[in-house]
Amino acid sequence: MAFLQANIFSNVLQMEVMINVILPQKTEKAYGTNQVGQTEDLPVMYLLHGMHGNHSVWQRRTSIERYVADKGLAVIMPSTDLGWYTDTTFGMNYWTFVSEELPRICHELFPQLTKKREKTFAVGLSMGGYGALKLGMRCPESFGAIASLSGALALADMLEPFEELPNPAYWTGIFGDVQQFKGSENDPIHLIEEVNSAHAPRIFVCVGTGDPLYPASQYAVQKMRAKGLEVTYEEGPGAHNWEFWDHWIQRVLTWLEE
Template sequence: MAFLQVNVYSNVLEMEVSMNVLLPQTTHKKIGTVTQGVTEDVPVLYLLHGMGGNHSVWERRTSIERYASIYQLAVVMPSTDLGFYTDTTYDMNYWTFLSEELPKIVHELFPQITYKREKTYAAGLSMGGYGALKLGLRKPEMFAAVASLSGALILNNVDALLTTRKAAYWEGIFGPLDQIKGSANDPMTMVEELAASKDEAPRFFLACGTEDFLYPASQFMAAKLAEKDWAVTFEDGPGEHNWIFWDHWIQRVLEWMLKGN
């Protein structure tokens, strides 16, 4: 695998943005992993970070490069700061960047990466789990499957939000807190809108540690998705909100995405 540290200009955000990218590369090593390169129609995973992370954190905290090499999978890991994958009220349009501009940049710079829905995926942890689910629900025509690990998937509990950050932060992202429920950024609203549209939903995978404070949110969302008769997999196991859990479960995510089980 090739590991690329990429700095690009975002016209949407009007700033320089960093991302790390893994690309399949043919290698013949005496010591280490031998890999086969792919030069066209490469499947791609958009892998999103959580609060406190950035474009480097998946590479630093897990063995994602080694795991992706098994599947000859490109992995795009963008930095979106603390923008919660949302077009914020403070005029930083992280959602538009992620869902519209970033794929265009990726295809411009890496033309070997697929354009096909059936080979395009998204996953993330915590805040990134919300972002990945949002991509699946609001851009179903782009993604075959999405996965949320320990996702922040319920946003209408104001008291819970305020245990993480001050109200000013959340209001900067979403606007008045009492208006999150029912808004375009509310996961439940996204679920209902996709169901009403009759568009084909992607496959969904949700996993969370049984000791994680966000475990009830994943359980609840998995049940709501399943109510729509969509393809939903919910799995859990011992674990807290940490990289021990995410490093283990991203391997399961890749198996589920690429092997379909």
């Protein structure tokens, strides 16, 4: 198993961006892990961070490298700042970066990565769960499965009391007029309702019963089921924290193999 830290230049963002990458590697005498190595057509998981995180946070807060060691799975962990995987009103196009440019760069740098939809996945926590759902609903031709851990999946409801939000200028900078958010291309519930269910990816949603975003995940899953999407919903004890996410990313990895 190889762990790489890369500085890449984004033409979309016009700046250097950090990504962490886990790649299967053929090894011998790697005590403590069952190493699986491939040289072509590697399944790939884009693993997205939440607010206050970056490209390094999954590596530092979980044992993700150990969890994927025997799965023959490449993991791409990009940094997207606090941009909500969105082309922001202040000109930083994080959505275009993560949905178009990042996969193109990764395939250029790591040609062993698959280009097959059924072996390409998007997974994220909190803000990253929103980003993973957005990738799956807006780019269903690119992703065979997506997973949200404690995702902000009912964001329109969160933005309704706009005047009460901390730092409302921040949210306006990301999404523009929040009164126009519901029903937009950034509204996850709207995206669920608009996706072609025949071409949508498989979906996994999990959330802790003590998480403030617990109702949001339940509400989004109701919409998914009403739309006829293939969704697996699971919940368990836990809050909005790394103890929960470290445990449940293991379940997500098992689900991806099912």
